[in-house]
Amino acid sequence: MDFNEAAVFVKVVQAGSFSAAARQLQLPTSTVSTRVARLEQRLGVTLLQRTTRRLNLTEAGRAYFAHASIGLGYLLEAEAALDAARQKPQGRLRVTAPADLGDSLLAGLVQRLQQQHPALEVELILTDRYMDLVAEGIDAAIRTGELRDSSLIAKPLGMARWAMFASRAYLASSPRLQQPQDLNQHRCLQFSPMGRDGWTLRRGEDIMTIPLTGSTMANSIGIVRNMALNGQGVALLPTYICKTELAIGSLERVLPQWQAQADPVHLVYPRQRFMPPKLLALIDMAQAELRPWFSDPA
Incomplete structure (x- = not known):
């Protein structure tokens, strides 16, 4: 049995013509035409x-096509599995994440990922x-909140918790905060x-x-954090960007x-x-690098 003959026949049917199949196979x-003819001669049909x-x-x-195309598909998948096991992470890795996740958090993840795998973009x-x-050609996403798409594989990284923060200098020169209602006596920095x-x-x-009145608002989590660091008020921030x-x-x-x-x-x-x-490398690195940031702050 010559599997090349069967593979060529399947390609001819998929391509729709001998010439199109020849271009795709670079033959x-x-x-x-000869290989398909030999296949027919061997099968007697x-x-x-x-x-x-x-x-x-x-x-x-x-x-014959219905069965041969399935068998050929399994053979190609088997070869792809072996090739993947031998290959190093390389090529372009496209990852999406919420805009407020934290620049330093993701920058550090990318830096360490590329340090370990220099061929990775x-x-x-x-x-x-x-x-x-x-549909949009994305390899992976970091998502917060309840997941909407049950067809995706999900690896838990932890919890994104929001809490209130202020600088020591601001707290030293402002009314004491003992209960939430005391926030009305403070400048509040709101994302x-x-x-x-x-x-x-x-x-x-x-x-x-x-309720907040007269608070300062911004749609950039980085700006809100910087204002808190500058002593401009009390900010509601995710704990993971305040750990340092x-x-x-x-x-x-x-x-x-x-x-x-x-x-x-x-x-x-x-x-x-x-x-x-490349995706396996991202999964391993994200679990190692991001889980500590999303752990319970206590």
Whole structure:
């Protein structure tokens, strides 16, 4: 049995002509025609009826193609699986994430990923738009909140928790904060996508909404954090972008028993039989690098 003959026949049917199949296989048209003829001779049946304008499958040809194309597909997948196991992560890796996830967080992830895999190109797409990974050619996404697409594979990374922070200098020169209602005596720095009218805070089963008037708003989480560092007020920020500042003392947690929303964070990617090495590298690196940032701040 010559598998090349069967593979050429399948390609001819898929391409629609001997010449198109020859171009795709990078073979002379005469070679393609000869291999199909040898296959028919070996099987003792006519598979293709040739006319000057088109090819028509015979009944035997349709039955043979239906089985041969499936078998050839499995062979190609087997070879792809072996090739993937031998290859190093390379090529372009396209990853999307929310715009407010934190520049330093993602920059560090990309830096360490490319240090380990120099042949890897990374394209980050920061957007709040819900992108269709398959339709838009995205390898993976980091998403916060409840997942909408159950067809994707999801790897949990932790929780994105929002809490209040301020600089030591600001707290030292401002009224004491003992309960959420005391925020009305303070300058509040608000990330506008979190809401413009007030902060909804939680402590166990207790939920309280504090109206805000005269607060400062910005749609950039980085600007809000910088204003808090500059002593301009109390900011509602995700804990994962404040860990370094908490460690060195440039920011302090305000009303630490209270927090705002907490959303699950996942790395998601399309379901596929064989994952390319570049995606496997991202999964391993994201779990190692990002999970500590999204761990419970306590």
